[in-house]
Amino acid sequence: MPHLRPLLSQLTRAIGRHSAEVELKWMKGTLDNPPSGIRQSCRSLEEMVARRAAGEPLQYILGSQPFGPLELAVRPPVLIPRPETEDWTMRLAETLTPSPSRPAKILDLCTGTGCIPLLLCHLWPAGSIHATAIDISPDAIQLAKENAVLCGITAYGDASTQPLTTPQAKNTFMPILADLLHPEFITQARLEPPYDLITSNPPYIPQAEYDALPASVKDYEDIQALLGDSPSPHASGAPAEDRTKGLTFYHRIAALVGGHGLLRAGGTLALEVGAGQAPAVAAIVQAKAGVDKIDVWKDPWGKERVVVARR
Template identity: 50%
Template sequence: MPRILPTELFALLSKHVGQDSAGMELRWLRAAARDPHHLQSLVSRRTSGEPLQYILGTQPFGPLELLTRRPVLIPRPETEHWTLRLAELIHPSSQDPISLLDLCTGSGCIPLLLCHLWPPGSVQAVGADISSDAIQLAVENAHRCGIHVSTFHSLLRATDSNGNTFTPLLADIRSLDFAQSSALRSPFHLITSNPPYITHEDYAKLSPSVKAYEDPRALLGDPQPTPYGKGLTFYHDIAKLAAREGFLARNGVVAVEVGIGQAEDVQRIFQEEGRLRETEIWRDPWEVQRVVIGRR
């Protein structure tokens, strides 16, 4: 393969991402490349539409550097923003620890960041996802971040670590028997989720770089035809879990990310179906209503 000059690589990238981003992306790709031919291959992948995070293999998330791999959803800046805010809102300790359930955990970004930020021994986190690819990546990220990966057998006994723990769970959170799984030790003090919330109509409008690489199960908010519509299926399911007797602890908190224009509907779902009377909406740095918080 003939070698392409750096100026030519820059020109190729500029056509795809614009001149402002091309220089920065080329520096990152050059740092990740083993040699000039490998750099050309990386640039080719980028100009074909592959997300930069998959090419580089990592994505910053707060102070963490998480592994990224297709088809698992890439952690987004808006998710990072509200997770950091949530970490400042709740103050667990080793003397007063909490249990955390993250639904649709993907890369594990939300529970792993919270485990990293909160004091050792203050939280036992469970991350549930229907995708085996996601669960495998979440486990790898936990190891990478120095967070103990527990098993449900060890959770049934006294914790086998003095630090915070992350327990992966391959499961369909929408199944009727999910809440009754012996793998879950409810009540949970905190339930978090960045669930799928994109409507079928909006999914059709997404860029090819998203649709061709990221798992549609992590994006589509209405997996099957449903009377709910509007990408809100998972919020109804999360609300029903929160309303189950003994599933959410007294004074427990539910925090979920939502799509543009969905916050007020999700707030109403939480109040009416989740029996979460105290609710609020958080905005992201771009002033979009991005998170709904519900308290028991």
């Protein structure tokens, strides 16, 4: 279309011709038919193109990101759900079989948009899952609540309040603001173990790799959701050498599972990992979590992406 040529040229200079053509169509499609219930931050195609040319991730500009059959709201600084996370969540949904007669309690740590537990709530039968989702970011918790409503999942405000909607043999979702690395985390988060399934896509990028990330990531997505090297004195469970390898949160999660009874006998622990981290994370889980069997799942691109442990 002739009137789009200046915008296409502007976008091409920033991201290349092919990507510009594809993304311009997505932008126009979102403006013409905005996803139901998702807050739009752009009022014109010109604004969208200007923001994208400046380096902002497309998902934040569109305001949404597909995740399995769901369309989730996204906005900065909350981490954008990635395809590799979607892949293993779908696989997990096919591997486990909760039912209304045997409902599962799920704990998702570092939940971000709520993508993992919300997709499981959507895929599993009504009344078969009760999910608790934890994050340190108020922005993430607010967005996770909005996504629950958007996806039609019964959501609770927190452990001490009434549900945001009335449960009627439905899957439920409770997002809670808490610091996973805090010494009194379990009390702070008002957890009620044991859980049948614990999932997490924790921060796992080492500082050296984080420093080399493109500006489109570092300038927009929350560093707390990415950097796995925590300077926090609360992270003392990780040896000094592992606190520079993006492994801090795996030590904490494994210690909580092994020392505080978070995971039920017969339960499953699923942890997303970064490139090359699977052997180290498997060893941490083996040493600290008190599990019997550990598997490593590869993502569709052949990378070891998830450490799955069973008690």
